[in-house]
Amino acid sequence: MEQFATTVADLAQKLAAILAEKLGFKSNFFQENCLSSTCYLRMNRYPPCPIPSDVFGLMPHTDSDFLTILYQDEVGGLQLVKDGKWFAVKPNPEALIVNIGDLFQAWSNDVYKSVQHRVVTNPRVERFSTAYFFCPSYDTEIQSCYEPSVYKKFSFRMYRQQVQDDVKKLGRKVGLPSDDQIDDVERLMEIIKQAAKEGAMVVYTLADPSMAESAKLACKLLGIPATGVIGPITEAIASHLDVLPSGLPRGAPGRNFPL
Numbered sequence: 681m682e683q684f685a686t687t688v689a690d691l692a693q694k695l696a697a698i699l700a701e702k703l704g705f706k707s708n709f710f711q712e713n714c715l716s717s718t719c720y721l722r723m724n725r726y727p728p729c730p731i732p733s734d735v736f737g738l739m740p741h742t743d744s745d746f747l748t749i750l751y752q753d754e755v756g757g758l759q760l761v762k763d764g765k766w767f768a769v770k771p772n773p774e775a776l777i778v779n780i781g782d783l784f785q786a787w788s789n790d791v792y793k794s795v796q797h798r799v800v801t802n803p804r805v806e807r808f809s810t811a812y813f814f815c816p817s818y819d820t821e822i823q824s825c826y827e828p829s830v831y832k833k834f835s836f837r838m839y840r841q842q843v844q845d846d847v848k849k850l851g852r853k854v855g856l857p858s859d860d861q862i863d864d865v866e867r868l869m870e871i872i873k874q875a876a877k878e879g880a881m882v883v884y885t886l887a888d889p890s891m892a893e894s895a896k897l898a899c900k901l902l903g904i905p906a907t908g909v910i911g912p913i914t915e916a917i918a919s920h921l922d923v924l925p926s927g928l929p930r931g932a933p934g935r936n937f938p939l
């Protein structure tokens with residue numbers, strides 16, 4: 681295992697340097713910030729599951745690092761999103777899989793995309809995989825390598841904390857701090873007040889139900905026409921199927937969300 685870690689650590693450094701060079705940056709950023717002490721290995725074991733269509737081995741997510749180097753055995757189960765569809769990654773025990781993580785997406789200003797992936801379970805066979813997460817130290821500031829930047833500058837510490845808080849509060853990871861993402865009530869209220877001044881209408885999609893309630897109430901008080909985009913659709917489907925919407929965010933409840 682130690683030998684595997686040393687080999688993939690070296691590989692991750694080389695790959696990061698090549699990807700940076702492709703963007704026109706001969707950078708020692710990764711050598712300076714992604715030391716072996718800040719990277720880690722995760723060993724995954726997926727026991728056989730009698731109800732594979734109801735249970736994920738690992739729910740859909742993106743990795744919160746720069747790069748992930750993954751070794752999977754011959755069982756299979758890893759899937760990734762391409763053009764909006766899920767595709768199975770054919771298992772090849774002779775090969776390593778390299779995933780771009782959120783930090784590389786932010787650093788490359790969206791040139792490289794953090795791939796969404798998940799693991800489906802197998803009814804009969806257990807599966808093993810080992811993932812090496814290429815991460816910087818907590819204090820490293822992640823800033824796009826060129827301007828204008830799609831993302832706000834953030835530290836890895838702040839990002840990790842945000843991911844953990846979101847998973848606890850919303851049952852899912854929100855992800856990268858995009859400049860046009862509304863992530864607190866204060867900013868939401870500023871936007872609503874601005875809309876009132878300009879006589880605009882507010883059309884919103886807010887993942888957090890309490891934020892959606894606050895938006896609705898503020899618009900009502902200020903006399904602004906407002907409508908949620910996803911909420912009414914969910915309600916229409918619920919009424920058509922004659923079931924109550926669970927009110928739970930995607931991914932809830934209780935599944936372990938990986939970093």
Ligand SMILES: O=C(O)CCC(=O)C(=O)O
Binds near residue numbers: 722738752758797809
């Ligand atoms: O087991 C796998 O194939 C994927 C593991 C993974 O995505 C993770 O540990 O973040």
Ligand SMILES: [Fe+2]
Binds near residue numbers: 742743797938
């Ligand atoms: Fe992952």
